Amino acid sequence: MLTTNPLDDDKLHEECGIFGVYGSDGAAALVALGLHALQHRGQEAAGITSYDGHDFHTHRATGHVAGNFDRDDVIGSLRGQIACGHVRYATTGDTALRNVQPLYAELASGGFAIAHNGNLSNAMRLRRDLVRRGSIFQSTSDTETIIHLVATSSYRTFVDKFIDALKQVEGAYSLIVMTPEGMIACRDPLGIRPLVMGKLGESIIFASETVALDVVGAEFIRSVEPGELVIVKGLEDITSHRPFAPVAPRPCIFEYVYFSRPDSISEERSVYSVRKEIGAQLAIEAPVDADLVIPVPDSGVPAAIGYAQQSGIPFELGIIRSHYVGRTFIQPGDKVRHLGVKLKHNANRALIKGKRVVLIDDSIVRGTTSLKIVQMMREAGAAEVHMRIASPPTRHSCFYGVDTPERAKLLAAKLDVPGMSEFIHADSLAFVSIDGLYKALGEPRRADIRPSHCDACFTGDYPTTLTDQDEAVSIDQFAMLAERVG
Numbered sequence: 001m002l003t004t005n006p007l008d009d010d011k012l013h014e015e016c017g018i019f020g021v022y023g024s025d026g027a028a029a030l031v032a033l034g035l036h037a038l039q040h041r042g043q044e045a046a047g048i049t050s051y052d053g054h055d056f057h058t059h060r061a062t063g064h065v066a067g068n069f070d071r072d073d074v075i076g077s078l079r080g081q082i083a084c085g086h087v088r089y090a091t092t093g094d095t096a097l098r099n100v101q102p103l104y105a106e107l108a109s110g111g112f113a114i115a116h117n118g119n120l121s122n123a124m125r126l127r128r129d130l131v132r133r134g135s136i137f138q139s140t141s142d143t144e145t146i147i148h149l150v151a152t153s154s155y156r157t158f159v160d161k162f163i164d165a166l167k168q169v170e171g172a173y174s175l176i177v178m179t180p181e182g183m184i185a186c187r188d189p190l191g192i193r194p195l196v197m198g199k200l201g202e203s204i205i206f207a208s209e210t211v212a213l214d215v216v217g218a219e220f221i222r223s224v225e226p227g228e229l230v231i232v233k234g235l236e237d238i239t240s241h242r243p244f245a246p247v248a249p250r251p252c253i254f255e256y257v258y259f260s261r262p263d264s265i266s267e268e269r270s271v272y273s274v275r276k277e278i279g280a281q282l283a284i285e286a287p288v289d290a291d292l293v294i295p296v297p298d299s300g301v302p303a304a305i306g307y308a309q310q311s312g313i314p315f316e317l318g319i320i321r322s323h324y325v326g327r328t329f330i331q332p333g334d335k336v337r338h339l340g341v342k343l344k345h346n347a348n349r350a351l352i353k354g355k356r357v358v359l360i361d362d363s364i365v366r367g368t369t370s371l372k373i374v375q376m377m378r379e380a381g382a383a384e385v386h387m388r389i390a391s392p393p394t395r396h397s398c399f400y401g402v403d404t405p406e407r408a409k410l411l412a413a414k415l416d417v418p419g420m421s422e423f424i425h426a427d428s429l430a431f432v433s434i435d436g437l438y439k440a441l442g443e444p445r446r447a448d449i450r451p452s453h454c455d456a457c458f459t460g461d462y463p464t465t466l467t468d469q470d471e472a473v474s475i476d477q478f479a480m481l482a483e484r485v486g
């Protein structure tokens with residue numbers, strides 16, 4: 001196989017974060033700060049590329065931003081007033097250094113650096129065609145297909161070549177691109193992954209989330225719109241282009257549930273407020289008689305506050321988390337993931353003993369966290385343990401930049417809600433409905449036709465074609481058929 005199929009990957013990853021600076025002294029140092037604020041989006045690798053008006057400079061490494069980009073010699077080598085960076089969790093291609101972004105190539109038009117958040121759902125198909133026509137790939141990442149499509153485009157100008165490339169890819173992409181001409185920031189026509197634009201003094205900033213603008217003291221200007229290309233050739237030369245046929249946007253609803261930081265503003269909504277509202281909806285839809293509302297830290301906290309406020313049940317910190325353990329959701333390997341959950345959370349025993357508790361978490365993926373936490377509450381002497389989840393059951397894989405496990409490993413794809421409740425040994429389990437989730441976004445319910453967001457991991461309603469996935473399925477079916485016939 002040419003690239004890693006997300007379905008072959010046993011790991012549960014998150015997604016990526018991107019950050020770009022145009023027109024500031026020490027641009028790379030700002031990018032390092034911005035990436036640090038986006039670290040929750042990808043902890044596997046980080047990279048920065050800068051341009052000094054003559055040469056491009058790149059440093060890429062596996063691991064976190066801190067430890068790789070807090071050294072003066074590294075930041076000092078990334079010279080120039082233009083820079084972009086990336087924090088990665090792989091969705092296509094392994095975790096090797098060759099796949100760490102920004103990817104860079106020397107094209108006929110000059111240097112080309114690209115940072116990508118998202119995942120292309122026809123990358124394998126495009127890659128096969130490109131390789132057949134003579135392209136020599138340096139990585140196994142889906143992002144590299146964009147470079148080859150630009151390199152081989154028959155259009156004349158760089159921007160036209162770039163647009164030509166984007167018109168051939170399907171799936172999700174928020175991109176920051178650097179060339180000797182300047183910087184381009186763009187989002188796929190559905191705007192599946194986020195991207196915002198800000199200003200710091202005279203310089204222009206692009207970032208996956210507004211928290212990364214906050215960290216450098218930049219002012220939020222606006223989102224890069226779905227299907228929009230913002231081209232920055234100079235501080236007085238910023239243009240907006242919309243080369244795609246307009247379609248109704250479908251940004252990822254899971255950004256509100258889990259991925260984005262709660263202090264980010266997404267589509268003019270506070271992520272924190274939406275999470276609290278989901279918790280309130282959950283309390284309306286799935287009330288329970290209990291003594292305490294307890295959040296599963298970290299991302300269950302705002303929903304638990306909403307649940308407590310709506311239900312009138314006191315909110316207490318019944319689980320304390322260690323701040324020295326990363327997100328378990330994105331730890332590779334089952335063993336590490338289990339260990340991570342034990343290391344990360346501990347029951348606040350004095351509070352729990354003899355109490356009927358309602359635990360609030362944002363999602364159940366494999367069920368690892370819920371199983372451990374329920375057991376932990378029982379060991380701490382809880383009289384009853386009820387679990388409430390601030391998203392609908394996650395029944396489908398994501399092909400748009402979030403490395404959810406294959407369907408067979410999603411607890412909700414294997415069991416119904418009573419079965420899941422039994423699996424995690426809870427006294428009761430309930431999820432917010434899909435309409436409840438949309439209500440928390442201020443809509444009356446999920447629209448049957450063209451809902452306002454991508455919610456495919458809950459509904460299976462994928463907003464794009466999934467060429468690689470469909471081809472993989474048909475290859476499997478063919479193999480099964482051949483086996484039977486043979």
Ligand SMILES: O=P(O)(O)OC[C@H]1O[C@H](OP(=O)(O)OP(=O)(O)O)[C@H](O)[C@@H]1O
Binds near residue numbers: 258
């Ligand atoms: O069912 P599972 O496979 O265990 O996955 C679901 C859990 O993973 C996430 O938390 P995570 O520990 O990643 O990070 P958080 O601290 O941001 O909540 C999510 O918030 C759930 O708690």
Ligand SMILES: NC(=O)CC[C@H](N)C(=O)O
Binds near residue numbers: 014088403
């Ligand atoms: N999670 C992401 O957004 C990853 C970007 C890209 N698909 C990669 O695997 O590098």
Ligand code: SF4
Binds near residue numbers: 254399400455457
């Ligand atoms: S499938 Fe789920 S996680 Fe993936 S883009 Fe859609 S809503 Fe987001």
Ligand SMILES: [Mg+2]
Binds near residue numbers: 298361
């Ligand atoms: Mg969690």
